[in-house]
Amino acid sequence: MDKQIIELYEKDEPCLLEKRARIWRAVALGVAFLTLTVCVLLVININRFHFNKELAAAIAVCTVGGWTVISLMHFPAGDSHNEARHAKAILEAERETVPGKLTVTDERIYIKKAVTMRKVLVENGEEKKSLWINERKLGAVKGLETKTVYAANGFVAAVEV
């Protein structure tokens, strides 16, 4: 019987994820620049007789702009970067062969608060081993009868069906 190995992590995946992180950082920089431009315009057009209103507007623009930049840098950009690091670590690590059938559980953990991992059990008769699988990659193995699971650092890197 032909064995089919399904790789969960592609070789260029870390590069693509880092590129996505860079794009989000560029968006954050754009928002920062836009916020600065609006603030500068507010300062240039100050009417000292409407000082309080204009100061409140400037503080609001500056605060919201800054919050947006912080959120973009931390959430989409940071998450992509963390996923890239995780994928790179998996691809570079030595693999462990775990024979058996893979069953997905409901238990979850979060790596770097961003990458969601689901606990899986690999059963081979009496032996049971628990590993973690990236929740994004679950679709690739759902419904498949696995014969062997290839793990790296405790994470599922590939499966053989």
Added chain:
Amino acid sequence: MILFKRILSQLHRYVVWALVSALICGFVFFRVTDAKKEKKITIYARVPSVSCEELSLELEKNKPEGIKLINVHHFSYDLFGMDVFESGDVFIISKSDAELYRANLCEIAGRGENDLIIDGKVCGWLFYDAESRSCPASSYFDFTFYEGDGYANEDYYICFNKDSVHIGDINGSADDAAIQTAEHLLSLK
């Protein structure tokens, strides 16, 4: 839920940024809209009503040399705060206020028979005449008196802060921009 927790984990950054943002904006705005004492004239008017913004703009049309700003502030409470005598150059006040705060006013050169004289010294120039109910710059001032508003229908005078840095030879100031501004004010209609 996890997203909410993640946002909460960054809460300290959001709070710090909000504080930094308020400080920076406040600092920049104050620096841009204000000037050093030596570059501005501050007028405090304890009168029933004055159009501060319009009067400031009008007086700034003929600013004395070296002056960037002329601020007009309306005083509507009874007590003169200490900051008024630290920051003010010119006061438009009633005769009774002038007598009460005479220690903070300086002696000036007289303009005419209607000058305010306290302890034998000229301390103010007539601005509002209670008898004729008239004043210069009447389009900027409203001397309508209401019962209980804290103002009395008496003469009002232009007086000068003895610590002003714009009253020329009176206290050795570098310029007499406050005197010039007051004379300009008296010439307005």
